[in-house]
Amino acid sequence: MTQQDLSVAADGPIATSPLDQVIGYRLRRAQLHVFQQFMDHFAELELRPAEYSTLRLIGDNPGRKQSEIAEILGIKRANFVALINGLDQRGLTVRRQQPGDRRSHALYLTPHGEAFAHRANQVQADFEAHCVERVGGTAARDQLLTLLERLGG
């Protein structure tokens, strides 16, 4: 039988096993799935993954330059403008002029942003617990983080 049998339609389950052994493919599928679940969890707070990461990073590092926060997150500073504009307009973050360098904007959470970030961190902790359970416990989670770190990024 040739590889291209034109007389009958192919049927039955599609052979995905070769692709399923590919690290990059499985990494992508898992990432998309986890991000979708993240967005479902954060629908009420109307927070996208990049927005949550930004709030978290500013909360942990108040007073950092816009470009510093952007670079750590792997976001081009040009694209970060719209993101931080959105958080500003929601009253969650503020840009303040640096005393020593009037070119740069230091980022802070507003009081409302602090409270909002607190709620967001609780939702994240809840979601993380769900992920940890799925992956098989904290030991499995640590193993996963170790393996992901070895891949780089």
Added chain:
Amino acid sequence: MTQQDLSVAADGPIATSPLDQVIGYRLRRAQLHVFQQFMDHFAELELRPAEYSTLRLIGDNPGRKQSEIAEILGIKRANFVALINGLDQRGLTVRRQQPGDRRSHALYLTPHGEAFAHRANQVQADFEAHCVERVGGTAARDQLLTLLERLGG
């Protein structure tokens, strides 16, 4: 000291450790890094990840409907049209009418597509070996795939 000290600029390394413990964040960073390396490896063949996955899936499942291949890959059939058009125009794949259902297009690799897919699979095997080495060997790779599968997707 308050959390928002306005008198001095924040300096030193940014505290990323809280985010670095977040599965979704690390998953995304690792996926982006692996995909970038994939694209570097496949620059000569001018194949993007989704194009490679498509060639691989068609090669392993000749004669499947366009919509079947698209759905397995998680690509909407509307968006799959442009992707398969590109592979068609490069002479790698062909659409043939199904004998039993003239609505659907069965997908095949052309002879040139077969040869090209063979080369692509070799490049992929080389890249995969690199990933396996990075992650710590085949046992670590199997462990990673197991953990990713538990996350779903």
Added chain:
DNA sequence: TATTGTTATACTCTATAACTATA
């Protein structure tokens, strides 16, 4: 009616160049 492929469209994310104000 339902399905398959297709087109059109919009929205998000990303990448680059160029501008401004500051240094």
Added chain:
DNA sequence: TATAGTTATAGAGTATAACAATA
């Protein structure tokens, strides 16, 4: 001249609606 923030723009990727052909 170099840097920080910004704007504009273009390219991917993705989502939905609607259409023609076919079932």
